[in-house]
Amino acid sequence: MELIVNNLSKHFGEKLILDHLSFSMQSGDFMALVGSSGSGKSTILRLIAGLDQPSSGSISVDDTPVSGPGPDRGMVFQKYSLYPWLNAAENVAFGMRLQRMKAAEIKERTAYFLEVVGLSDAATKLPRELSGGMQQRVAIARSLATNPSILLLDEPFGALDLQIRESMQDFLLKLWQRTGLTVLLITHDVEEALVLAQRVHVLAPNPGRIIRSLDVDLDKTDLDQLRLSSDFLALRRSLSATMRELEPALS
Amino acid sequence: MTATAAAASKGRSNGLLSLFTLGAMPSKAVRGGLQVASLLVPLLLWTAIASLGLVDEKFLPSPQAVFRSLASMAASGILFQDIVASTGRVFGGFLLATLLAVPIGICMGVYPAICAICEPLIAMLRYMPAAAFIPLLIIYLGIGEEPKIALIFLGTIYFNILMVMDAVKFVPKELIETTLTLGGRSRQVLVQVVARYSLPSIIDTLRINIATSWNLVVVAELVAAEVGLGKRIQLAQRFFRTDQIFAELIVLGLIGFAIDMGFRLLLRLSCKWAV
Ligand SMILES: Nc1ncnc2c1ncn2[C@@H]1O[C@H](COP(=O)(O)OP(=O)(O)O)[C@@H](O)[C@H]1O
Ligand SMILES: [Mg+2]
Numbered sequence: 001m002e003l004i005v006n007n008l009s010k011h012f013g014e015k016l017i018l019d020h021l022s023f024s025m026q027s028g029d030f031m032a033l034v035g036s037s038g039s040g041k042s043t044i045l046r047l048i049a050g051l052d053q054p055s056s057g058s059i060s061v062d063d064t065p066v067s068g069p070g071p072d073r074g075m076v077f078q079k080y081s082l083y084p085w086l087n088a089a090e091n092v093a094f095g096m097r098l099q100r101m102k103a104a105e106i107k108e109r110t111a112y113f114l115e116v117v118g119l120s121d122a123a124t125k126l127p128r129e130l131s132g133g134m135q136q137r138v139a140i141a142r143s144l145a146t147n148p149s150i151l152l153l154d155e156p157f158g159a160l161d162l163q164i165r166e167s168m169q170d171f172l173l174k175l176w177q178r179t180g181l182t183v184l185l186i187t188h189d190v191e192e193a194l195v196l197a198q199r200v201h202v203l204a205p206n207p208g209r210i211i212r213s214l215d216v217d218l219d220k221t222d223l224d225q226l227r228l229s230s231d232f233l234a235l236r237r238s239l240s241a242t243m244r245e246l247e248p249a250l251s
Numbered sequence: 252m253t254a255t256a257a258a259a260s261k262g263r264s265n266g267l268l269s270l271f272t273l274g275a276m277p278s279k280a281v282r283g284g285l286q287v288a289s290l291l292v293p294l295l296l297w298t299a300i301a302s303l304g305l306v307d308e309k310f311l312p313s314p315q316a317v318f319r320s321l322a323s324m325a326a327s328g329i330l331f332q333d334i335v336a337s338t339g340r341v342f343g344g345f346l347l348a349t350l351l352a353v354p355i356g357i358c359m360g361v362y363p364a365i366c367a368i369c370e371p372l373i374a375m376l377r378y379m380p381a382a383a384f385i386p387l388l389i390i391y392l393g394i395g396e397e398p399k400i401a402l403i404f405l406g407t408i409y410f411n412i413l414m415v416m417d418a419v420k421f422v423p424k425e426l427i428e429t430t431l432t433l434g435g436r437s438r439q440v441l442v443q444v445v446a447r448y449s450l451p452s453i454i455d456t457l458r459i460n461i462a463t464s465w466n467l468v469v470v471a472e473l474v475a476a477e478v479g480l481g482k483r484i485q486l487a488q489r490f491f492r493t494d495q496i497f498a499e500l501i502v503l504g505l506i507g508f509a510i511d512m513g514f515r516l517l518l519r520l521s522c523k524w525a526v
Contacts, residue, residue, distance in 0.1 A: 051428050071434035080423035085447060085524040095433030098443075126524050139429075146433055 001027040001062060001149040001182060003048070008057035010043055017043055019207040020057065025150070025184065030176050032185045032197035036243065040208025041186040045152045048184070049075045061149065071095065074143030078155045081139035082127040088138045089114060089123040095146040113141040116175065133157075133164040137171065150182040157192070169195050170223050177220075190239045194232060195223060202239065204246050212242055312494035321498040329483070330502065336478040338506065340396065340471065341464045344403025349457060352408050356415025357446055366416065373409050381406030382470050389474070399471035406467040410460050418452035419445055451518055451525040458514035465507050 003025040010018040017040045025031055035041050046052045048059055050069040059066040061073065082091050089110050096106045114120050117137040127135055136156050143151060156172075157165045173196055176183055187193050193200045194216055202212040218232055226232050270277055277285075294314065300306060301313035308316070324330040359366040384405055388398035422445050430444045446453075472481030480499050487495035519526050 046428075049428070049432050051431065069428070069431035071432065073432060075429060075432040077425040077429060080425040081429060083426065083444070083448075085522070094430075095435075098430070098433055098435045098439055128524070142433070152432075 001025075003150055003182075003184075004058075004060050005044075005048070006058045006060075008044070008047065008059060009055050010040070010047065010052075011055045016207040018047075019209040021208070021210055022057075023201060023210065023213075025182060027149070027182055028180050029199065030181075030183045030185070030197045032187060032193035032200045033203055034187055034190055034193045034200060034239070034243070035203030035208065036205055036246065037188055039203045039205035041188075041203060042154055043208070045075065045154050045184070045186055049073050049152055051075075071099065071146040072149050073152055074146060074148035074150070075152045076136065076139045076143055076154065076156045078158045082135055082142075084127050087124050087126050088119055088130065088134075091127070091138050092142045092145050095142055099146060109145050113145045114138075116144070116179070117141040118171070131164070132160045133168050136160070136168065140172075140175070144179075144181070150184060153183065153185045155187055156185075158187070158189075165192070166223075166227075172196060173220060173223065190236055190243060191227070194218075194235055194239065195220075195226065200239070202242055211246075212239075214239075309491065310493060312497055316494045317497040317501070320492070320494040321501070324483075324495070324498065329478075332478045333480045333483050333499070334502065334506065336476070336482075337468050337472070337480045340399045340479070341403060341461070341468050343396075344400040344467075345407055345457075345461055345464045347400070348404045348408035348411055352411030353415055353446070353453060356412045357419050357441060357449070359412065360416040360419025360422075360449075361441060361445055369412075373412055377409040377413070381467055385471070385474055394475040398474075399468070399476070402471045403464045403467050407460050407463050410463065411456065414456040414460070415449070415453055418449040418456060421452065422448045451522040454514055454518045454522070458511055458518075461510055461514070462507060465503065465510075469503070 005021055005023050008018060008021040009016070021044065023031070033041055033044065043052070047054050048066065050066045050073065066073075083094060086094060092113055093106050093110045096109060101109075111120070111123075114123055117140060119134060119137055119141070122130060122134060122138075127138070130138065140151070140153075140156070153172075157168045160168060169192060172183075172185075175181065176196075183196075185193070185196060197216060199213065199215050201210045203209070204211045214235075216235065218226060218229070218235075220226055269275055270281075297311075298314050301308065301311060312320075321330070324333075355369065359369055381402055385398070385402060388401050392398040392401060426444060426448065427440055430440050435444070468479070469481030469484070472479035473485050476482040480503055484496050484499045487493070487499070
């Protein structure tokens with residue numbers, strides 16, 4: 001799989017929201033886009049997902065231009081991500097049902113992906129009976145079950161408490177290491193980007209544009225240790241400084 | 252602000268006043284008691300006024316007289332006939348209105364273009380009193396069941412459409428978009444997500460709007476009918492049978508109440524996730 005975003009621009013009315021963005025991803029990559037709120041992060045993901053059309057520039061997956069939403073690009077939003085009338089297993093099965101997979105296959109894959117996200121025991125629980133972190137895991141499982149070639153995550157842990165957010169980061173990293181997913185994560189949290197992604201782009205607002213890109217080459221076997229290591233802290237300080245310079249009120 | 256806070260905390264310590272503390276929930280027993288009183292107190296007042304002879308019984312029949320009249324209408328089979336005729340008309344008209352209103356309302360809620368083309372017309376039609384269509388309906392459809400069902404249909408469809416449309420606007424955009432990224436097609440999104448998510452609000456809308464149908468069925472029967480609860484009331488007036496009028500009114504109220512409870516039950520059974 002190859003995702004190519006080339007000179008992507010987006011206007012809403014007169015206002016320029018995204019200004020000539022370019023980047024690309026290969027199978028198995030974990031990339032993060034960090035930016036403050038309003039910098040156009042969600043807009044980028046919506047364009048890649050095909051939920052909105054670019055004003056200019058192009059997005060292609062394996063040389064095919066993106067023209068609309070499709071299950072090859074799975075998406076997980078920050079909130080309202082589950083169907084409230086379906087239990088966890090039915091939520092995971094929903095995308096496969098939409099695509100009319102065979103019942104036996106749906107059943108098998110549902111059980112498998114619930115297991116992958118560690119929620120086999122919660123299969124029959126309704127979303128409102130699940131914690132925020134569990135709900136997001138179900139949403140990720142539901143997306144994976146339709147076999148996407150890339151997973152688009154729009155601040156998926158942004159609404160969670162700090163403690164849970166860290167354990168969800170551990171979960172997502174392990175999932176990526178285990179399954180060789182391709183993940184494009186969007187976040188306003190510099191630490192989250194550094195902990196998870198191999199490559200991080202910093203997005204400046206008004207209009208949204210990439211002003212810095214870096215590879216994160218750190219040992220990620222133990223995230224608790226990583227979060228305290230000096231290399232990590234140095235990177236984090238440097239990225240935070242970049243972000244701070246973008247805030248007009250503070251600079 | 253401090254005054255209301257003080258009043259609130261004071262209210263909590265006082266027995267009766269605490270019922271009026273904003274956000275306070277009286278215990279189940281207290282609420283049950285109040286609900287029983289809601290019906291029992293008026294009944295007792297009525298009994299007292301009637302038995303003291305404060306009002307001429309030609310105008311205000313006693314509860315006993317009303318009950319006797321109800322029993323005799325039930326025994327003769329008239330009551331049953333009337334109930335079947337009136338509820339049949341209500342359900343016929345309302346069902347038609349619902350079958351059309353739900354898909355139209357959903358499409359108007361989801362597609363701004365469809366909303367733009369329908370809403371001004373519906374907003375205007377809604378303000379034309381359904382009863383004002385009776386003469387036209389009689390000219391077009393005669394004096395059988397058709398104009399009565401059509402009247403109920405006209406009187407409820409616009410409200411059903413607009414309220415379903417409003418309900419649909421509360422479906423989170425994220426849920427619709429998630430469905431699209433899972434490979435859902437438009438029809439699947441509308442039926443399996445939008446309609447399903449709005450189902451509790453739609454059932455509630457129907458519960459509220461069927462009351463209008465009850466009002467209209469009586470109006471329809473005043474014009475031309477052989478049987479029906481509204482027709483019986485009109486006949487009773489001719490013979491100054493206020494006891495019969497009261498009996499029919501009570502039956503109308505009770506059936507309406509039962510329908511209301513039916514919708515509540517339906518909501519609870521079909522949308523456990525939302526209640
Ligand atoms: N549909 C839209 N119409 C007009 N403006 C929009 C729309 N969606 C987003 N915007 C604007 O685009 C900018 C970026 O929004 P968004 O991509 O949601 O940022 P982020 O996700 O980084 O917080 C914001 O200023 C927002 O107001
Ligand atoms: Mg956003």
